Amino acid sequence: MGKPSVQLYSVRDAFAADPADTLRRLAAIGFTQVEPYGVVENVAALGAGLPANGLTAPTAHAKLIGEDQHAVFAAAKQLGIAVVIDPLVKPEQWQNAADITATAEALNAAAKVAEEHGVQVGYHNHWWELESRIDGRHAFEVFADQLDPAVALEVDAYWATAGGANAPELLARLGSRVHAIHVKDGALATDASGQVPAGQGSVPLPEVLAAAPDALRVVEFDRYDGDIFEGIAASFAYLTEGAK
Numbered sequence: 001m002g003k004p005s006v007q008l009y010s011v012r013d014a015f016a017a018d019p020a021d022t023l024r025r026l027a028a029i030g031f032t033q034v035e036p037y038g039v040v041e042n043v044a045a046l047g048a049g050l051p052a053n054g055l056t057a058p059t060a061h062a063k064l065i066g067e068d069q070h071a072v073f074a075a076a077k078q079l080g081i082a083v084v085i086d087p088l089v090k091p092e093q094w095q096n097a098a099d100i101t102a103t104a105e106a107l108n109a110a111a112k113v114a115e116e117h118g119v120q121v122g123y124h125n126h127w128w129e130l131e132s133r134i135d136g137r138h139a140f141e142v143f144a145d146q147l148d149p150a151v152a153l154e155v156d157a158y159w160a161t162a163g164g165a166n167a168p169e170l171l172a173r174l175g176s177r178v179h180a181i182h183v184k185d186g187a188l189a190t191d192a193s194g195q196v197p198a199g200q201g202s203v204p205l206p207e208v209l210a211a212a213p214d215a216l217r218v219v220e221f222d223r224y225d226g227d228i229f230e231g232i233a234a235s236f237a238y239l240t241e242g243a244k
Contacts, residue, residue: 004239005033005058007182007220011228012037019045020052027053029233030240035180035218037061039084043075056080058216059154059180061087064121065106073117083179084114085122085154094132094139104146111150122152122179127190130163130170138165144174152179154218157208158195162188168204171211180216181208183235192222197234205238 006026008015015022019042026034034055036046039062050057057079062072064086076084086107093099111121129140140160144153155178160167171178185201187194198205198219209217219235221228 002216003032004183004217004219004236005035005180006031006232006236007035007037007061007218009037009061010219010221010224010232014228015042015045020049023049023053023055025229026232027055029229029236031236032056033058033216035059035061035220036079036081037087039075039079039081040071043078046079050079059083059085059122059218061085061124063087064110065089065103069110069113070117073114073119076119077117081119083120083122083152085124085152085180086110087124088126089123089129091126091128091132094129094143097134097142100134100139100143101146104143107151108146108148111148115150120150120152122154123147124154124182125156125159125163127159127163130160130165138163138170140165141170141173144177147177149177153177154180154182155212155215156182156184156220157205158182158184158186158188158203161203162190168207168211171208171215176214178212178215180218181212182220183209183217183239184220184222185235194225195221195223195231197231198238200234 060081132139134142157167185203224231
């Protein structure tokens with residue numbers, strides 16, 4: 001396992017106020033990689049702030065379906081981002097097989113556009129893709145079966161567990177399709193309340209990490225009641241000192 005990354009959405013308020021200082025503080029924790037969001041909107045701040053702080057961005061989140069994909073992928077290429085991950089397709093699109101197929105086809109088409117720019121497409125789950133079941137299977141797995149092999153998966157272990165999946169078993173079934181894991185922990189509330197540093201909540205993180213040993217680990221908090229940088233530092237320590 002390589003060094004962990006951190007999703008910048010975790011520090012979105014600080015990043016919006018002062019992106020340069022936010023990246024500096026993450027580098028000071030020990031991160032050498034980050035996962036940006038809003039690639040097009042933040043291209044200038046990231047273009048200056050990443051190299052200034054010795055950071056790279058191997059993955060990023062950006063909405064792809066229905067967007068100007070050429071603009072997104074061009075910005076990603078400029079920033080050295082290899083995989084652009086669509087962060088969310090709404091819950092109502094995961095309730096029947098036809099809608100799931102439509103989403104898979106849209107991302108397969110996006111992957112063709114991405115290829116023109118030398119980058120790759122991915123998808124990140126929430127709880128609803130696991131909570132919804134099609135013929136007894138998680139909608140997320142029905143979806144994954146229909147993806148072009150060029151489309152990567154970023155499995156959010158917290159949301160997968162909150163959606164009723166056995167996350168380690170899910171990861172084992174998805175195998176090499178899993179490019180990255182969102183490492184977060186907490187009481188599994190779907191409103192993201194009660195999130196805690198990795199290893200302090202209800203997500204079976206040792207088994208999760210063991211099930212996908214080669215996947216990039218990306219620390220993320222959707223919400224955190226304490227100092228977010230302290231929470232992120234504790235998760236970084238868990239991944240680098242005490243975990244697989």
